[in-house]
Every structure is written in structure tokens, then in C-alpha cells.
Amino acid sequence: QATTETRSFEAEVAQVLHLVTHSLYSHKEIFLRELISNASDACDKLRFEAIAEPALLAGDGELRIEVSWEREARTVSVRDNGIGMGRDEVVANIGTIASSGTRRFLEALSGEQKADARLIGQFGVGFYSGFVVADRVTVLSRRAGAAAGEGVKWESDGQGQYTLETVELPERGTTVILHLKPDEDEFLAGWKLRSLVQRYSDHVAFPIRMPKETADGADGAAGAWDTVNSASALWTKPRNEIADEDYQAFYKALGHDFNDALAWTHNRVEGSQSFTTLLYLPAQPPFDLMMGGRDERKGLKLYIKRVFVMDAAEELLPGYLRFVRGVVDADDLPLNVSRELLQQNRQLDRIRGACVKRVLDLVEKLAREEPEKFAAFHKAFGNTLKEGIAEDAGNRERIAKLLRFASTKGEGAGQSVSLDDYIGRMAVGQDTIWYVTADSHAAAAGSPQLEAFRARGIEVLLMSDRIDEWMLGSLREYAGKKLQHVAKGELPLDESEREKQEEATKAAEPLLRKLKGLLGDRVAEVKVSARLTDSPSCLALADHDMAPHFVRLLREAGQ
Ligand code: ADP
Ligand code: MG
Secondary structure: OOOOEEEEOOHHHHHHHHHHHHHOHHHOOHHHHHHHHHHHHHHHHHHHHHHHOHHHHOOOOOOOEEEEEEOOOOEEEEEEOOOOOOHHHHHHHHOOOOOHHHHHHHHHHHOOOOOOHHHHHHOOOHHHHHHHOEEEEEEEEEOOOOOHHHEEEEEEOOOOEEEEEEEOOOOOEEEEEEEEOOOOHHHOOHHHHHHHHHHHHOOOOOOEEEEOOOOOOOOEOOOOEEEOOOOOOHHHOOHHHOOHHHHHHHHHHHHOOOOOEEEEEEEEEOOOOOEEEEEEEEOOOOHHHHOOOOOOOOOEEEEEOOEEEEEOHHHHOOHHHOOOEEEEEEOOOOOOOOHHHHHOOHHHHHHHHHHHHHHHHHHHHHHHHOHHHHHHHHHHHHHHHHHHHHHOHHHHHHHHHHOOEEEOOOOOOOOOEOHHHHHHOOOOOOOEEEEEEOOOHHHHHOOHHHHHHHHOOOOOEEEOOOOHHHHHOOOOEEOOEEEEEOOEOOOOOOHHHHHHHHHHHHHHHHHHHHHHHHHHHHOOOOOOOOOOOOOOOOOOEOOOOOOHHHHHHHHHOOO
């Protein structure tokens, strides 16, 4: 047939396919979640496009997903009557890798990082997970609005090539047919597929239908259908009607995560502007976060009156909360809102403010009531949260209150001391929160600068995370107390100490002059100091100087 052609995958697709099929084996059943998630996205897209162009629904407005299997043919199929794809879209979406997220995924996997099933959905390579259980995948698709003769058949064994053919398809939407590998028969059973749908996709907002099972357990390819998921937009229900398991199941589908969420907050705001937020804290950092990617943020879906509009994490959450996953459903935004308009929408500012407040409220509640969860949160996201000190001046004090640090009065390298703990232990008359920064905890804890503070029983916070110096640039004060590097400013001396220092300075006058002469321009001043007890000398900084290891970091970065 003239319309059939064979093409090769883009080199990177072949690589992704290989990695996905080899690394996902222990979680192979997630192929179903990923295909259903794509089908649900396709229904979302059609519903959205149909607002401007109702004719796209063409008499079939009941959007749905169907999962079926055929024992004889040994296939499992996932069908949707969503947006569908034209020929070019099929090539672009499943023959090439468009998103830079996928490139990062590849880089991550080809590096030391062990391939992990959690990566797959999060990086938009879900479609390929079908090849974990199938040795051949067929996609039949017809774009909404296209004629029956413009259907596309795509087929591949996942070995580097695929074929493409124009075919006649009676209905719009997409069918993905998995031709199962010889030892994957377990998926040819209705109960098995059903339990997977319920486990991973229960709260997909469209009905997922499966063939009614007959007494003899025959094929599920035709006949009557049952809806097997709850098909509810979970966030629209009242909180007291939602069980924890429902929240967790919804999170897993939303965040493409196998693990439970750490905590969540679900709120409805009524008033001149009404909206619902359901926001989750993951238990572990999502991979995009670990790789430092601040661009192309995913994870917060914007709905308008239950219609999915776009992934709007960047518009709805500041960078320092980019680990949050969830849903925002607004009642009053125009449905045809574009990303550009969103960025300057007043209503959105309010929603954004509410999201930030809810997340901070939630973290504060964990700190107050669930110390173990809070510790897990701080371990996973504490350093990301620190960015907020510089980024969100309006919430600086609230964020600072949530941070925990290692300290000379804490336990080892553990970060468990809050600024409030520190203030609670301050000596009478002390008005400064002292800290030291270094490249490592050991270097911070071993700094000779600490001697004078130890001798006087003054606590010092030990900072050794890369972000700390930058954060401290914006955190000059907390609760009316100044924060200061131990190498800067004047030590708190009492009357007799001050007298002693003056005498010592007088006595050492010739030595100091000689040293200054020897060191020349390399130092600004040579002084007698009360900072030391054991070491003979140390470098000290003027108030406006940068900390020595920060200078080194800048030099390494070529500044
Ligand atoms: P992601 O869903 O994160 O984009 P996938 O690998 O799961 O990544 O899917 C790749 C792309 O293929 C989708 O973005 C979409 O454009 C297209 N696609 C996959 N399945 C369908 C479907 N059922 N209907 C329409 N388009 C689909
Ligand atoms: Mg997908």
C-alpha cells in the first residue's frame, strides 16, 4: 500500500525505549496507569478544545476510556474517544523526543543514577512503558474533526523502527493495542486488569469501562460494559467524604509516584472569587527537583470548573515550592485563558498567594504536631525551602521559622535546631544569632573561629549546605535578632575582658606592626583578639566581607 512507510526512531527514542523496558521490569504493571493517564489527557484536551469548537465532539460527547483484552490474540487494549492524533502528531509525539525533560531523563539514566520506575511517568515517557510487557504495540488514532479516511496506524516492535499507515477509522480517538510477550499472560484476565485500574487510576476524572465479565470468564472484547473507577474529580468532594486512601490514590496517579504522599491540604475558598486547592507534599524529592531543573515545571494542574486547562506549576507556585504536587480548580477564570494572560492575571495572584499560604500552613502544622513527618520533609526539601528566604520576602519570617540547622549545641551533623530554639537558649543580653559557614559540616564544626564562642558557652549555628551563604545574604535578622558570621563584628566582651584586651594590644604593639609590615596589603589590619583560646591566630572579616569559602566558591565558578 502506497501509504505505508517504515521509519526509524530518533536515536534518543531508541535509547529511552531500551532503558525503559530494561529498568521497569519490577514495576511492569504501571504500563496500564501510563496508558490510561494518556487517554485521560486526550479526553481533557478534547473537552478543552471543544469549548471553542463544539463540533469536535460530533455527537459523541460522553468522553470515556475503555480497557479490554483478547485471550486468543493475546492483546490488551486501551481506547479513548479523546482528541486523537493526525499522522504528523503521531510521528512528533511518539517517534521523536520533543521535551527537554526527556533529555534530562536520558542524561540522568546514563549517568550513575540507577534507572528507577518513578522516573518514567514523571519524565513524559509513559507511552513506552507498554513495551515492558508487549513485543509489539499498535496505535490506531484519528484526530477529532478529521475524516474517517484520515486515520493513522502506527506499529512497532520497539527495536528501532516503526511503520506508519493511513487507515480508515470509524471513530475519533486513540486505541493502543499491546501484543503481549509470551510470559505476560497474567494481564489477560479481567480481574487483574480491573484491580490495576482501581489501584492506580481510580480517580481519573473520566469513566474507565471494562467488559462485563461473563460466568465462563470469556474474552472481554465486546458486549456490555461496566464502569470500574469512581471517575470523580476527587477535589470537588467535601473533605469529610474522602478517605485517606482516596487522597493517597489520587496523589499517586497525579504525581506518577509509587510512594504515599507525606501530607496534603485540601481547601475550598468561597467568595467573590471561588476556588479549590488540593496540594500534596511528596515523601521524597521528585526527580526533576533532584536534578536541579527549575524550568518546565510540572506537577500542579489548573482546572477551571473541572475542565483541565494546563499544567500551571510555574504560574501558581514560586520556585522554592516546586516540589508541591496538586490541583487548583478555579470557578471564575475565563476558560480561554492563555499562559501569557495567566502570568498577568490578578485573580491568579490571589490563588497563587493562597497556594503559598496553604503549603506553609501545612508545613507549620507538621512541625507542630508531627515531628517525624516534619523531619522527613525537612530532609527532602529543606534546602529548596531556603531559596524562599531570598525569593519571597513577604514570607521570610515564616520560612525562616521552619528551617533547622546543625549547631554547636545540637546533635552532630543533624539539622534539628530552629532559630527559635537558638533564641530560647541565648544568654541574657545576647542580641546576635551567631553562625559559621563552611564547605562541610566537619569544617564548620572544627573552625578555630568557634573557640571563643565555646569558651563563653555561646551557641553557634553550623552551616554547610551550598545554598546557605546565599540564603544568609537575605536573612540578616530574625525575630529582632541580628544574624552574624562568627568571623565578623565584635565579640561580646565584658568589662574585664575589654581591659585585658587593651593591655595586650599595647604590649604587642611592636609585634603587630612587624606582622602588618610582613603581610603588607594581604591583610587590612592585625589585631589582638579574644576570639582564640588554643590557636595562635585566625583570619577575621570586616562586616561587609564575604565568607572565605564563599569567595572560593565564586572563584571556582569563574567569577
Ligand atoms: P506524556 O504523557 O508525559 O506527554 P507519554 O510518553 O505518555 O508522555 O506520551 C507522549 C505523547 O504522545 C503525549 O504527550 C501525547 O501527545 C501523545 N499521546 C499518547 N497517548 C495518546 C492518546 N491516547 N491520545 C492522544 N495523544 C496521545
Ligand atoms: Mg503520559
